[in-house]
Every structure is written in structure tokens, then in C-alpha cells.
Amino acid sequence: MSILYPQRPRIIVGMATCGLAAGADEVFDALREEADRLGFDLTLLATGCIGYCQQEPLVDVRMPDLGRVLYAKMTPERARNLITALSTGKLPAEHALASIPEEDSNTRKRPEHLSAVPLISELPFYTQQHKIVLRNSGLIDPFSIEEYIARDGYQALSRTLLHLSSQDVIDEITQSGLRGRGGGGFPTGKKWGVCSNETGEPKYIICNADEGDPGAYMDRTVLESDPYSVIEGMTIGGYAIGANSGYVYVRNEYPLAIERINRAIARAEECGLLGEEIFGSGFNFSIKVVRGAGAFVCGEETALIASIEGGLGEPRPRPPYPAKNGLWGKPTIINNVKTLASVSAIVSKGARWYSNIGTKGNTGTVVFSLVGKVANTGLVEVPLGLTLKEMIEGIGNGGLAGRRVKAVQTGGPSGGCLPARLFDLPINYEALTQAGSIMGSGGMVVMDEDTCMVDVARYFLNFTMAESCGKCTPCREGTRYMYEILTRIVEGQATPEDVVLLEELAIWVKETSLCGLGQTAPNPVLTTLRYFHDEYDAHIMEKRCPAGVCRALIQLTIDPELCNGCGLCMRECPVGAISGEKKKPHFIDPKMCTQCRTCHDVCPEGAVKIVR
């Protein structure tokens, strides 16, 4: 415990990819330099993702006897001021986001001058969260196996190897109700049971970290923030099914995740927690990291296997399922990162504890990356069964700048867009599927009135079309023709018959494609047709884009009443379509204008109007 609660100041900086993108490394350097300059003795560490992306860079300061406070939106300047204040024995209130209560009594009191700072559990962003997969994320140094162990890490594995049979582990997971968090939702215990009964040798367990949904970063964050939880989960899974080797398949676009999981594997080997005779139990287990070459379809389990084998990343028909005939033709289990991170928690705390979280049939928690046009963005973990409303309006705090949220897209590019009137839906596998979307791996993109739903459908189809492997006819050709029709619609060239054809294509591509990619690719089209048909009608019948997004259907004009003639738009216009004298209203030549909206975005007076 003294590692986590030392008798000297401990400062941790959120330095997963999200934090780094916000400038966490400069903040970290500033903290280090200032502390050195002042001779201020402290433990300064990089941690993974603290979750509240909106507020990055985040700095978590724990002063013995004073308390623990999370500081948000730090800059090098603010970091230096923070160190100055701390060195005088003070926890400053400036930029404090929340105070974090701790188990150890030293830091339980909240200093008086911080009374206005809310507890972290009082922040709307955190109130409804329940962190299991992300239990250590943002709290520990991801490189430190000691810190992982100090937070009850490896208790599950020692219990597994010393006290449980492989059947006990499978029973425990089955009773917990854990379902595949990659999106399929297949009961994990059942899958392990099938593989465990197979006689083929050797068996393999694969961690699927080929996360490729635009706007989704759950798996990356877990690997970056708490790699040992995944390694422990895989080792338990290996023991349960009788596998002695595992693979982590992670996309090459995640360099930090790859570095951290590799270092964690090496460290676990050093500590005897991977390799031969783990805990002296006679169980051997090793893990290799395989990097994906950037194909979205390799997240599909049979394509993933082909890719590890060195073949072309394309799916093959199932059955046979990998649990019977997988990697190198041997029984293989493929689990998502979050599933494996949950396993270690379940075995350590028990199936009953886990099954009491969430709802019946949908137990436990699910991790979402909440992004898009929502006030609070970030990585959130909530019990299953929370409603979309609680997620978007509670945790997300509603639309950006008070705008009305119109829809939410769950499940990545193959998910569906659900309208605000369905926000009372509980987040669970069945409810989302029934509404035409999917749980998916955990992407959640919020859209507001400025989002054109036809354009959104086209965007996602463009993605799936480009990522289709091209093996089966409906997915390869069908996504392309759907994309062509959607392009005609956003360009105002479509006829009502086009929409009929679009719907037919969507239904049949879904019905007849070979793998999950093609079977789900039409979801954005089908759900937008179902819930936002009026927007399609406006594009086709009135040649109008209600959200003012589709370039061919909008016009930009300058309101002479509001224009102060500053000339900024004229200078920024890439095609020279704007003219006007200084301090007099400017004018856009509609013949030259390409509707790029640059003028709209730069005008300080809001004088550029979009005519829809």
C-alpha cells in the first residue's frame, strides 16, 4: 500500500494517447523541472487514461495529510504554479476539478479552502460510472506491476491456479453472466466451455485488440492504462480452456499500446507471472504480441486468425467456429480486451458480485467512448441497463453549447443511429439490436441539429466500403452502390426510386453477406431511413439539407446588417469568392463559392449565414 499511498507527495499525470494529444508530456516535464528547481521531493508518475478527455491534461495530486485533488486542463505554466503552491504545503483550489476521497485515513479530510471543490463522485461525469474494466485506469503507473498488485492484481490468478479447477473457472465466468464485450455478446463462459471440451492440441487464446471504429478508443486505453489486467485475464482464460500460449492481436496504429503491453509482458515474465510453473502450479503460459496491418476486417475473428497465420486478412465461413477449429486449425478462443480485463476482476471478486451489477441477462459494466457533439466527452464505464438518456444527458451533460441532441450512434461504423425519442432505451445487447443498432465494441457518437443524418450514413458507408475485404459479392459491390446512391442524395441528384433501391440494397447486403462486416454495414442506412426519413425526403423532394451540411444543397450569404467589413472572410476564402470594401458589408459570389464554410467559421460577427 505504501506504493500507492506514500508518505510523500505523489503526482500522477494522465498520459495515455488522449492525454498526450492534449499536451500531457509538456505538463509532465514542467512539473518535473519545477520540482527539481525548488528541490521539492515527490513521486511523479505517468498513468493511463483518467477518463475525462474533455478536461485533459489531467493531473492527480495526492499530498499526505492534506488530501487528493484532480486538476484539469493543465498547462506547463499552471503546472509550475501548482508545484510552487504544493511546495509551500498547500493544495491550491485553482483549476481543481474534484477531490478524490481515499481509503487511508490521512487523506480523508477535505481542507476548508477546497470546500467548493466537488468530490469526484459528485461530478455528473462520474456519478453513474462503475469502473471494473477501467478499475486501475488513471490510478496506477501502467508500467508498474507492483502498483497493479497493490490494487489487488494477480489475486484472481493465484486463486485460479492454486484453488480452482479449469471447470470451476468456467463455471464462475458462466455464473457471472459476462458476455463478449467485442460486441457479439456471446456468453464468455459458454464459449470457454465449448473450447475446453475440444480434444485438439495445442489450444490458443487470443486477445482481440484490433479496434478500428472511428471515434472509439476503449481497447487502446485499457492496454495503455492497465495492461496487466488483460494479461491476467488471458492467463486465467488459458488455464480454463487448456491453452499454454496466447496472442494479443493489436493494430499497428496503436504504438503506445503495443509498447506498454510488450513491456508488461516482459515484466510479468521477469516476475514469474508468465512463463513456466506460474505460482508453482505446473501451469505454463506465454503471450506473444502480433501487430495488425491496418485492416478493419481483421477485427472479425476468422480474418484475425488468417492474419496471425500470415495469410490474407479475409474472413471464412463459420461453422466451424474458432472454438473448434481456429488458429492453425486448433481450438482457439478469441476475446475482446475488455472481456479479458473483466475476467480478472470477476475471478477475484466472485461471480455473484459481478452478476449483481447491471440487469438480468445483461450483467456487469460496459465501456463506451462518448464522443461527438456532447458537452462531456471521454471514456466512461457504466452498468448495463443505464438508459441512453442517463448516458447522454447525465454523464455527457447534453449537447455542445446547449444545442439539442438529435441522435446517437452506437457500435461504430456498423452501428445504427437512434433518435432522441428513443433515449429511454436501456443500454443492453437486445434493446439496441431491436432498435436497429448494435452494442458493438463501445463507440458512442452523439449528433445534434447540425448533423445531417444522410451525410452521416454516407460517411459510415464510405468507411465500410473502403474496409470491405472484397471477398463476397454483396458486401463488396453492395456497399459501393449504397455509397453511390447516398452520394447522389447529398448532391441533390437522387430520385424517390433511389431511396427504394437503397433500402432494398441495405436489407439484402445485411441478409446475404459472408461476415459481420457486411452483415452490419447497412445499419447506418437502415436506421437513418427508419428514424430520419424526413431528412431523406428533404434532400430528394425539396433539394434541401435541413442540417445545412450537404454542400450542393446550401448557399452561403453575408448578412449586411451584421457584417462589419473586417475582411477576414475575404482573406480566408480559398477561391476568392468574397469581395467588399473595408468597413462595408462584404458579398459572396454564389457562382464562385464552393460552400466550404471557411467564411462561416472565421466570421467573428456571425454574419455569414447558411441558407438551407
Place this chain on the structure above:
Amino acid sequence: MVTLTINGKTVSVPQGTMLLKAVQEAGIDLPTLCYHDALSPYGACRLCMVTITAPHHAIVASCVYPVEEGLAVETDTEPAIRARRLALEFLMSRCPTSDVIRKMAENEGITSSRFGVPSPEQMDELCVLCGLCVRVCRDVIGAAAISFIGRGTDRKVGTPFELQSDSCIGCGACAEICPTGAIRIEDQGNKRILHTWNTTVKLSACPECGRFFTPKPTLFLKDIFPEVEDYWDLCPACKQHKTTRQWLNAGSKEGL
């Protein structure tokens, strides 16, 4: 044996048979392009779609669906017909000049596709990406000279970097198995030109008649089948000649 019902008719086939074979055995014609008896099922063209009505309800590609006891299958339900027609429409748009596709489509009751206007270069396109050539080259011949390149609509078949292949033995199995005649191979003097693969292999001449007839890279087969050594060098005509002469000689010795 596994017993199932196809269009109301009871059929028994060995365990492990794919549904497509069972349907064909029942005397029912289904369109297919990517299936071949010599290769493992692939499930790419999605032409052989049928409806399963029991024990559960689903539309499946019959070439990759293993038969199960008690399975009930209907080949001509509306959904199955629509699925097959749509796949054929896609392929008609892809290969507008292919007679094979056009005939298959006519059999399923369609004469034109509703999708896309073919570009000039598409008028020469005959490849439906069924993968038979890639698979026969890799799984039967063992040369693996060609593979898929690119993904999605950019997918095509070719040699590495679409350059002259050192692995190609010029056997021509790819062209032989291609259902749409998309692979062009031509023998010119002492060369075999595999136009589609940008590859040329040398032909070996028959020592008897001097005619060029077999790709030199296939002569390694001599080492694999030494018992028929005499015959590898000869062209089919001379081989036949020689065999006939041997029989005649043997016959005359025995006084026939």
C-alpha cells in the same frame, strides 16, 4: 448418412456434405461460381443462396453450409430468389460483357442490372473474384503464384506487384478452372504467355517431333513420378505414338 428435406423431397447424403452438393444431388440447379469439388468451400460469390425452414429460419449460402440431420431447405422461396438475383445483378454490373453471367442471370429470370453505368474499362472485365484460380494454384498445384491484391472494390487477382512471377509454373490450371474465361493464356513458339499474370514461361520441346508443348517449370514432376520418366519429355501426340508402337511390338513378339 444425414437425411434432410429439399423442396419437400427427402435426400440422404454423407455427413460433412455441403448443402449445395445435396441440392444438386436432388436434381435441383443452383447458380454458383466459387464452388469447385476439388477445393474447400469458400462462400464468396453468394449465388447459391437458399432458405432453411427448419430447425431454424435463415437464408444461407448453401456451398458453405454443412448438412444437418432433419434440415429442411427450400430453394425457391421469395427471399432466396431475391438474394440470388441481387448477387447476379451485382455481377452483371461488374462484368457487363460476360456471357456466362448473362446466361446464369437469365436462368434466374433477370435480363439487366439496376446498378451503375459500366465504365469503358469495365467492358473488358470478366473476373468475378470467385478465387478459384488463387485457390487451385495454392491448394492443388502448390505454386501459390497468384493472390488477391487490394481490398473492397479495388480487389483483384495478380502476381506479387503484378510483375513476372518466378513461382508460376505455367500449368494453366487457373485458366482451366476459371468459370468466366477471364484468364488469358497463349502459346507462342517456345513461350507460354500468361497475359493476365504478366508472366511468360519457357516451353520445352518434344525430343521426337520438336514441337513446343509443356512449360519447362513443370518438368520437376519427373522427380516426383520417376516411374513414368520416359513420358515426361514427350508431347501428347508422340506419347500416344510411342505407346501404340510398344503395344504393336509386344503384340508381334507374342505372335498376335
